[in-house]
Amino acid sequence: MTPEELAHLRRARDLMDREYARPLDVPAMARTALMSAAHFARQFKIAYGETPYNYLMTRRVERAKALLRRGDLNVTFERIRAAGAEVVQEPIDQFYGVRDCAFRDPSGNQLRFSAKVRCVRAAFRDTIEVVEGSPRDRDETGRARNARPRDGLGRPLPYDAPGVERQPEGVPRPPGEALVEAQRLLDDGKPFHAHEVLEDAWKAAPERERELWRGLAQLAVGLTHLARGNAKGAHTLLDRGARNIEPFRDHPPHGVDVPGLIAWAETATPAPPRLVADPGTAPSSAPAG
Numbered sequence: 431m432t433p434e435e436l437a438h439l440r441r442a443r444d445l446m447d448r449e450y451a452r453p454l455d456v457p458a459m460a461r462t463a464l465m466s467a468a469h470f471a472r473q474f475k476i477a478y479g480e481t482p483y484n485y486l487m488t489r490r491v492e493r494a495k496a497l498l499r500r501g502d503l504n505v506t507f508e509r510i511r512a513a514g515a516e517v518v519q520e521p522i523d524q525f526y527g528v529r530d531c532a533f534r535d536p537s538g539n540q541l542r543f544s545a546k547v548r549c550v551r552a553a554f555r556d557t558i559e560v561v562e563g564s565p566r567d568r569d570e571t572g573r574a575r576n577a578r579p580r581d582g583l584g585r586p587l588p589y590d591a592p593g594v595e596r597q598p599e600g601v602p603r604p605p606g607e608a609l610v611e612a613q614r615l616l617d618d619g620k621p622f623h624a625h626e627v628l629e630d631a632w633k634a635a636p637e638r639e640r641e642l643w644r645g646l647a648q649l650a651v652g653l654t655h656l657a658r659g660n661a662k663g664a665h666t667l668l669d670r671g672a673r674n675i676e677p678f679r680d681h682p683p684h685g686v687d688v689p690g691l692i693a694w695a696e697t698a699t700p701a702p703p704r705l706v707a708d709p710g711t712a713p714s715s716a717p718a719g
Contacts, residue, residue, distance in 0.1 A: 431476065431477065435465075435473060438462075438463040439470075439473060439477050439478075441462055441463060442459045442462045442463040442470065442474070442482070443485065445459060445462050446459065446486045446489055447489060450486060450489040450490050450493060456470065456471055456482055456483065459482050459486075491541060504521055506543075507521050516533060517531075517532075518532035518662070519531050519532040519655075519663050520585060520660065522584075530543060531543055580593050580622075582594045582619060582620055582623075583621070583622050583657050583658055584622030584623070584625075594623075601627075601630055602634060603627070603630065603631065603634075605635075605684045606684060608627055608628065609684060609685075609705050609706055611627050612624040612627045612628050612646070612705060613702075613704070613706070615627065616650070616653070616702035616703070617702055621650045621651075621657060622650070622654045625647050625650035625651050628643060628646045628647035628650055629647045631647075632646075632647055639683055641674045641675070641677065641678075642678050642683060644671075644674055645670075645672070645674030646675065646691075648667050648674060649695060649703070651671075652664045652666075652667035652695070652698075653700070653702065653703075655667060656698065656700050661698075665698060668698055671695060672695040675691060676688070679692070684706070685707065686705060687703075687704055690703065690707065691703055691705070
């Protein structure tokens with residue numbers, strides 16, 4: 431490779447670093463380097479160890495990662511996915527107080543992004559757009575809420591799209607009522623909504639039962655991932671949920687069918703599980719004797 435060719439390649443690389451948000455393609459980058467598209471792609475990989483497309487995608491993901499630290503996770507997630515990045519995990523509310531998602535960059539590295547605040551900054555692909563955050567949507571008690579519509583599996587939709595009504599947050603329910611409501615939602619094909627009910631129960635549960643409810647909520651999230659086609663995320667959450675409810679196998683509170691749920695999690699079938707053994711049958715979770 432001649433010094434002149436290397437200088438031309440640097441010019442194309444600088445273009446990607448500077449104009450990554452524009453709809454660039456290999457022919458456009460090759461014109462900047464004064465080369466044919468095929469020759470440019472070969473020489474670029476020799477010089478920098480990766481294809482021009484991978485280099486451009488890496489720059490975009492890195493920029494999105496920086497903006498996500500102070501931006502709207504859902505908006506940026508959709509833009510990264512639209513740009514062709516491999517989705518590892520869609521945005522989800524974690525039990526430890528953050529909302530996060532994950533991608534895999536062109537080099538195979540997993541990138542996990544999280545957000546604790548909402549200031550609505552979006553940037554990716556065709557334009558760089560910075561929108562100063564409007565006051566956060568809050569309910570009548572002043573509690574923050576997310577007004578963005580979602581589909582039946584909890585996936586964010588455009589703000590003007592009709593969505594499935596979410597479960598009200600922070601509703602105090604007796605354990606039996608929470609299990610009945612969560613089962614109804616599971617049977618209706620709404621595992622994400624069931625997880626919200628179970629998460630409320632987890633937050634309100636006494637300390638000795640908290641891991642049980644946490645595990646049940648994780649199983650519902652795992653089923654959500656199964657329905658979304660994210661098998662890897664589903665197996666992770668199902669395994670985690672099964673481990674959290676395992677200590678309650680011998681003496682399960684509220685009739686929860688712990689052995690049955692663990693067996694279901696191991697098979698990872700998309701059919702919704704039974705949280706409580708059916709009346710009139712010998713529940714698999716009942717202690718011996």
